[in-house]
Amino acid sequence: MNGMGLLKGLAITFKELWKKPVTLEYPEKKEKLPPRFHGSFTLYSEKCIACGLCQQACPNKVIKVGSIKDENNKRKLASYEMEMKYCLFCGLCVEACPTNALVFNQEYELAKYNVEDIKLTLFKKEQITTGEGSENV
Amino acid sequence: MGENLFVGMAKGLRTWLESNHFLPIVTDVFLMLLAVVGVLGFLFLNALFLIYYDRKFGAWVQARLGPNRVGPRGIFQTVADTLKLFAKEIFIPNNVDRWPYLLAPVLIFTIPVMLFLVIPFGKGMVPYDLNLGVLYLVAVTSVETIVLWMAGWSSNNKYSLLGAMRSVAQMLSYEMPVIFAMLSVVMMAGSMKLSDIVAAQQKVWFIFLQPVGFLIYFIAVNAEFKRTPFDLVEGESEIISGPYTEYSGMNFALFFLAEYTNFMIGAIMVTTLFLGGWNAPFGWTFIPSWLWFIIKMYFVITLYMWTRWTFLRIRIDQMLNFAWKFLLPVSLVNIFVTGVGLYLYRMIRW
Amino acid sequence: MLKTQEISINVGPQHPSTHGVFRIVLKLDGETIVDAEPVVGYLHRGIEKLAEDRTYTQVIPYTDRMDYLGAMSYNLGYVQAIEKLMGIEVPERAEFIRVIATELSRIASHHVFLASMCLDMGSYTGWMYPFRDRELVLELLEMLTGSRMTFSFMRIGGVADDLPEGFIEKTKQYLPKILEGVDEEEGLIAGNEIFIARTKGLATVSVEKALAWGWGGANLRASGYKFDLRKNRPYSVYDRFEFDIPTGANGDCWDRFYLRLAEIRQSVKIIEQALEMIPEGPIMAKVPKVIKPPVGEVYHEVEAPKGILGYYVVSDGSTKPYRMHVRRPSFINIGMLKELLIGTKLADFITIFASIDVVLGDVDC
Numbered sequence: 001m002n003g004m005g006l007l008k009g010l011a012i013t014f015k016e017l018w019k020k021p022v023t024l025e026y027p028e029k030k031e032k033l034p035p036r037f038h039g040s041f042t043l044y045s046e047k048c049i050a051c052g053l054c055q056q057a058c059p060n061k062v063i064k065v066g067s068i069k070d071e072n073n074k075r076k077l078a079s080y081e082m083e084m085k086y087c088l089f090c091g092l093c094v095e096a097c098p099t100n101a102l103v104f105n106q107e108y109e110l111a112k113y114n115v116e117d118i119k120l121t122l123f124k125k126e127q128i129t130t131g132e133g134s135e136n137v
Numbered sequence: 138m139g140e141n142l143f144v145g146m147a148k149g150l151r152t153w154l155e156s157n158h159f160l161p162i163v164t165d166v167f168l169m170l171l172a173v174v175g176v177l178g179f180l181f182l183n184a185l186f187l188i189y190y191d192r193k194f195g196a197w198v199q200a201r202l203g204p205n206r207v208g209p210r211g212i213f214q215t216v217a218d219t220l221k222l223f224a225k226e227i228f229i230p231n232n233v234d235r236w237p238y239l240l241a242p243v244l245i246f247t248i249p250v251m252l253f254l255v256i257p258f259g260k261g262m263v264p265y266d267l268n269l270g271v272l273y274l275v276a277v278t279s280v281e282t283i284v285l286w287m288a289g290w291s292s293n294n295k296y297s298l299l300g301a302m303r304s305v306a307q308m309l310s311y312e313m314p315v316i317f318a319m320l321s322v323v324m325m326a327g328s329m330k331l332s333d334i335v336a337a338q339q340k341v342w343f344i345f346l347q348p349v350g351f352l353i354y355f356i357a358v359n360a361e362f363k364r365t366p367f368d369l370v371e372g373e374s375e376i377i378s379g380p381y382t383e384y385s386g387m388n389f390a391l392f393f394l395a396e397y398t399n400f401m402i403g404a405i406m407v408t409t410l411f412l413g414g415w416n417a418p419f420g421w422t423f424i425p426s427w428l429w430f431i432i433k434m435y436f437v438i439t440l441y442m443w444t445r446w447t448f449l450r451i452r453i454d455q456m457l458n459f460a461w462k463f464l465l466p467v468s469l470v471n472i473f474v475t476g477v478g479l480y481l482y483r484m485i486r487w
Numbered sequence: 488m489l490k491t492q493e494i495s496i497n498v499g500p501q502h503p504s505t506h507g508v509f510r511i512v513l514k515l516d517g518e519t520i521v522d523a524e525p526v527v528g529y530l531h532r533g534i535e536k537l538a539e540d541r542t543y544t545q546v547i548p549y550t551d552r553m554d555y556l557g558a559m560s561y562n563l564g565y566v567q568a569i570e571k572l573m574g575i576e577v578p579e580r581a582e583f584i585r586v587i588a589t590e591l592s593r594i595a596s597h598h599v600f601l602a603s604m605c606l607d608m609g610s611y612t613g614w615m616y617p618f619r620d621r622e623l624v625l626e627l628l629e630m631l632t633g634s635r636m637t638f639s640f641m642r643i644g645g646v647a648d649d650l651p652e653g654f655i656e657k658t659k660q661y662l663p664k665i666l667e668g669v670d671e672e673e674g675l676i677a678g679n680e681i682f683i684a685r686t687k688g689l690a691t692v693s694v695e696k697a698l699a700w701g702w703g704g705a706n707l708r709a710s711g712y713k714f715d716l717r718k719n720r721p722y723s724v725y726d727r728f729e730f731d732i733p734t735g736a737n738g739d740c741w742d743r744f745y746l747r748l749a750e751i752r753q754s755v756k757i758i759e760q761a762l763e764m765i766p767e768g769p770i771m772a773k774v775p776k777v778i779k780p781p782v783g784e785v786y787h788e789v790e791a792p793k794g795i796l797g798y799y800v801v802s803d804g805s806t807k808p809y810r811m812h813v814r815r816p817s818f819i820n821i822g823m824l825k826e827l828l829i830g831t832k833l834a835d836f837i838t839i840f841a842s843i844d845v846v847l848g849d850v851d852c
Contacts, residue, residue, distance in 0.1 A: 005678035006448065012675045013198045013447040013612060022200045022619055036633035036651065059545035090548035090639035095647065104633065199615035295496045299518070299833070365609055366681055374504040374607045375834050450609025451681050452834045453518050 033106050038089045040107035043080055043122035047101035050077040057096035060086045068125075080123035084110065143427065144261045147171075172264050176253045184397045188215040191397070191442055198446040219394075225386035233383065234291035241288035242384065242391040248284065249398040251277050256405055257332045259415045259427030270331035271319055274406065275312070278361065281399070282308040285370065288392075289380035300379025303453060304363070304370040310460035311360040311367075317468035318354035321347055321475045322410045335414030342413040349471045351411045353464055355440075358403040360456070363396070364441060366448040367456060374450075404437040412437070493521060500529045504607040504837050507847030509821075513828075513836065520836060523828040525821065530851040538811040543569055543643060543778040546808065551637035553815060554849040557596030557792035559589045559628075562641040567722060568787035568798040569643045572780040580768040581645035582724045587658075587761050588631060588640060589723075590754040594665065595624045596792035597747040597754075604744055604841040605676055608685060613676045620668035623661045630654055643778055645771035655762050662755050669751050677745055686740035690827040690839045693738060701819045703795030705746045706843060710738030716790040728760045740842040747844075779806055793817050793844050817849035 024031060033039070050067035066079035094102055112118050147168060154164045189204060189212060196203025204211030229238065255270040257263045267273050282305050289301020323329055325346060326337040337343075344351045360367035371379045381392045408414060412433050415426035424432075451459070499510035508529035514522035534553060538546045550565045551558040563585055570577060577585075598621035605613030625635045630651055632640040640647050676682050692702070694712045707714060715732045717725040733749035735742030780802040788797040794816025803809040820843045827839050 003680060005680045005683070009447045009675045009679050010443065012671055013443065016200060016612075016616075016671075017197050019200055021196070021202045022622070023202050025202065025205070034630040034633070034651065036631075036648065037629065038633040057545070059541050059548055088548045088637070088639070089634065090551075090637075091633065091647065092544065092548070092639070195611065199612055200619055201615070295494055298494075299496075299515075302517075368609065369834075372609070372834070374609060375837055377503065446612050447675070448610065449605065449613065449676070449679065449681055449685075450834070452685050452832055454832060455684055 033108075037104065037106055037108070038091055039105050040084075040110055041082065041094075041120065041122060042103050042105045044101045044103070045077055045080070045123045047099045048077045048080070048123070049099055049101075050075045051098065053096040053098060054093035054102055057092040059090065059092065060088055062087045063093060077123055078125045080121070082120040082122065083118075084120045085115075085118045143175075143259070176264060177250065180250065180253060180398055180401075181394070183401055184394045185215045185219065187397045187401060187438065188218075188393070190438070191445075194439070194442045195446050198443075219390055222390040223387055227386040227388055230293065230383050232293045234293070237287040237291035238383075239388075241284050241291065241380075242388040242395075244284045244287070245281065245395040246391050246398070248277060248281050249395060249402055252402050255331055256402075257335050257409065257414055258430055259425065262415075262427060263332055266330060266332050269329045271323055271329045271334070274331075275316055275319065278402075279308060279312055285380050288384070292380065292383040294383050296376040296378075297380050297382045299376050300370050300372065300382070303372070303376075304380065306453070306457060307360060307363070307367065307370060310457050311357045311464075314353050314357040314460060314464035314468045315361055317465070317472055318350045318357065319410065321350040321468075321472050324472070324475050324479060331409055331414075335409060335416065338413040338416055342411065342416075342418075344411040347411065347471075347475070349467065350475070351407075353468050353471065354411065355407060357460075357464060358407060359441060359444070360460070362399045362403045364400060364403075365445040366451045368450060369453055369456060372450060400441065401434070401438065404434050404441065407437045408433040491516070498836070499526075504603075504841070505847075506603060506840070506845065509840075509845075509847050509850070511824075511836070513833070515833060518832045518834075520828050520831055520833065523825045523836075525824055527818075527821065527847075527850050530847045532852070534852050535811050535813060538808055540807065542806045543780070543808065546811070547641065548637065548639040550813075551639055552848060553813065553852055554596070554791065554793060554817065554846050555636050556599045556846050557592050558636060558638050559592030559640065560789055560791040560796060562638060563589050563723070564787060564789040564791065564796045564798050566641045566643050567789065568785050568800050569778070569780060571787050572783060572785040572800065572802060573643075573778070575644050575772050575774060577645055577772050578769045579724070579766050580649075581770045581772070583761050583765040584631075584646050584650060584770065585641060586723055586725065586728075587650075587758055587765075588628065588638070588646070590758050590761075591624050591628055591631075592638070593792045594751050594754050595621050595628070597751050598624065600747050600792075600841075600844050601672055601676075601744070604838070607837045607841040608682065610676065610682075613672065616668060616672055616675070620665050623664055627654070627658055627661060630657065642771065642774075644774035645769070649770050650765075655765075658758065658762060662759060666752065666755055669748055673745075673748055677741075677748060683741060685834075685838060686744060686842070688737070689740045689831065689835055690842065691737055691739045692823070692827070696823075697738065700823045702823070703819070704790060704793055704816060705750055706743060706794060706820055708732065709735035709742040709746045711736055716788060716795060720788070722787075722789060725757075727764065728757045730756050740838055743842040743844070777806060779804065788814070791816055793846065793849065794820060813852060815849045815852055817845035817847075818852070821845050821850055 050065055052065045052067070055063045055065050062083050064079070064081045065077070067075045068078045070076050091104065094104055150171070151164060151168060154167065192214070193203040204214035207213040207217045229235070252274060254265050255263065255267045255273055257266070285304040286301045289297040289304070322334060322343055325343060326334040328334065328337070363370045371381070381389060384392060408430065415430040417424060417426065417429050493514050493516050495512060495514045497510070497512050499505040500508040505511070510526040510529065512524040512526065513520050532552070534549050537549055541549070547562060547565060550561040553561050598617040602614045602617040602621070628638065629635050631654060632638040632648070692710050694710045697707045697710045697712065703714070711734050713732050713734050716722070718732055730753045733746055733753065735746055782802055782804040784799070784801040786797060786799045788795050795814070796816055797814030799812040799814070800808050801810040824840065824843065828836055831839065
């Protein structure tokens with residue numbers, strides 16, 4: 001109790017005074033993210049086989065996979081929607097994907113002005129061909 | 138040349154006015170008003186800069202960048218903040234005691250302005266050189282308690298009330314050491330006039346003759362102007378914002394600016410009483426006296442900021458104990474030693 | 488005599504230093520607390536109930552959300568409980584990765600503790616330095632798991648991913664920096680006379696009392712009781728590392744603060760050893776695609792940053808847990824709060840509350 005601790009504290013802050021800042025001027029400079037970063041999602045729709053495993057793996061029922069059957073009775077992707085407001089970014093869907101069609105990307109600025117914009121539509125077939133196969137959403 | 142910049146300007150103006158056959162009273166009033174405007178401008182700009190400097194200093198200590206958006210290196214950050222607060226609605230909560238509530242932010246800013254009346258900024262640069270300058274400083278500073286109490290009581294908020302009670306306890310306790318430390322300086326200088334005190338430090342600054350007094354004063358002034366480690370009145374993590382909790386918009390900005398202006402006055406008082414005021418050290422008179430004054434002031438301000446960004450807040454009972462059980466006895470002993478020393482000194486001389 | 492009156496003051500749920508949404512109604516006599524009534528539940532999300540409607544794997548992301556500051560221990564406790572129930576042998580490499588990740592997240596959690604306690608006591612700089620160092624830890628965890636706070640990294644039978652390329656080198660490079668930051672914090676805060684005056688002898692908890700209230704972890708060790716699940720009942724591969732169990736002397740706020748500093752040092756020691764010893768091999772055990780534990784129940788405890796974390800899971804043989812209960816250390820810690828507060832000052836409430844190290848997501852679950 002003689003003030004030495006106070007002086008030591010002052011010495012430490014004085015030393016820190018000359019160190020370089022560790023912060024980043026964010027909107028101008030951005031940090032390099034690791035490849036595993038859990039950002040938003042990218043769907044390689046040509047790889048997707050519309051198996052719906054991601055839909056099942058999701059703990060919060062975020063994902064909605066719509067599929068149609070084509071002429072060879074093969075399932076094809078019709079739509080892929082994610083309710084991002086419920087997403088936990090846990091990565092279970094990415095892990096469940098057997099063809100690596102669904103992956104994380106490096107996008108992290110996900111704030112939106114309108115609530116409707118939060119919904120992420122990764123794939124939407126332009127015109128759903130009628131007659132052949134049924135839509136299953 | 139720079140030395141007589143302001144004094145010369147005033148003199149020139151006076152001769153010009155007199156040569157144009159204005160009434161002497163008009164000349165006097167005009168020059169006084171000019172001095173007031175000059176002081177107010179200095180005070181306001183300095184407070185704005187101080188807030189910026191404080192934030193920037195904190196950022197440097199903490200390995201951050203600090204404000205860097207508005208203007209070059211963020212220098213206009215506080216200006217932008219103030220403008221923003223200007224534009225905001227002044228929100229008055231239900232059941233506040235309306236008059237004290239609205240009066241407090243106005244009064245809080247008049248106190249520092251009043252204090253500037255007696256401060257010698259440079260050679261011959263005193264707005265009004267009172268005979269009892271030191272007494273005036275002490276008396277006006279302690280009025281701030283009442284204003285804070287007004288704000289805290291009228292806000293109809295328990296946090297504000299707690300903060301106000303803390304401010305009263307704190308100001309009352311630290312007034313004593315402040316006065317006694319000042320008294321030792323007055324004893325050395327033999328006058329209560331601030332310009333005389335500065336003149337007495339022409340050769341040796343009082344910090345070297347009164348090291349204990351300086352330390353006491355340095356700490357007690359810090360407490361009096363409520364800076365960390367003595368920022369209990371605001372105590373953000375405990376009582377939100379103390380007496381300022383319920384204020385918004387420009388009312389809050391006035392409190393905030395007044396806080397920094399007070400802080401500046403603390404630094405000015407340390408400079409004037411212990412660091413030789415506007416006297417140039419080592420006879421370096423090529424730098425004008427008012428610039429020396431500002432340099433010293435900013436040195437003291439930096440010291441205060443350094444402590445602020447290093448220490449943590451002290452508890453209320455410890456704060457009071459520190460004032461009454463440590464600072465006060467030590468300052469009394471210091472006065473006694475000073476008196477004996479002065480007596481002996483005179484005996485040897487004569 | 489002057490007439491005096493007690494005032495009751497409502498602190499929280501929105502208050503700068505209630506670490507989230509904790510609320511307490513204090514009765515004050517001047518600045519002295521004469522009565523306190525904590526109110527919890529503002530962050531209740533019903534995670535235990537949510538778990539009943541999720542498959543065993545899907546529960547993992549929810550365990551993160553209890554103590555979001557040291558989430559990895561919560562992952563670990565859950566997956567180990569299920570592994571215990573199913574009798575799964577986890578590959579060694581996975582165990583080492585788990586230990587590294589858990590200790591890293593323990594360091595991050597302790598950093599937040601140090602930082603928030605300093606901030607609550609009025610030191611902005613003491614808050615910034617641990618957060619600066621925590622950034623290093625989070626960078627490592629981000630590299631490993633892809634997330635910074637809610638990792639969902641562990642899986643039943645192993646871990647989600649192997650160590651990424653360059654992880655070991657980067658960790659070795661960062662660990663000395665973390666130690667340096669700990670030394671700095673110790674010099675700046677723990678040795679500071681104001682800090683000592685405010686925390687020494689404040690809210691002293693004896694060993695008996697701490698045990699009676701079920702305290703564990705660093706809070707219990709601060710009272711001087713040498714008990715650490717990592718040493719006393721080793722799980723995972725903790726029995727292979729050499730590390731000390733730091734203990735305090737008085738069980739006051741200062742001890743609780745200092746223990747966290749000491750524990751960061753020990754965690755760094757464990758990580759250093761684990762990085763040296765880590766073997767090659769698979770990172771997942773042979774686990775069936777659909778996890779269906781046998782009918783039964785299991786209780787498993789791990790040493791979380793805030794105390795002893797226990798998972799009690801009942802299985803009815805289906806793919807979803809029949810019931811899950813979590814023994815959350817923060818909830819246990821906060822129980823004693825009222826008793827500690829009475830007779831202290833208002834400013835002490837903040838200090839004591841910070842020193843018992845709770846996170847509200849964990850209290851309310």
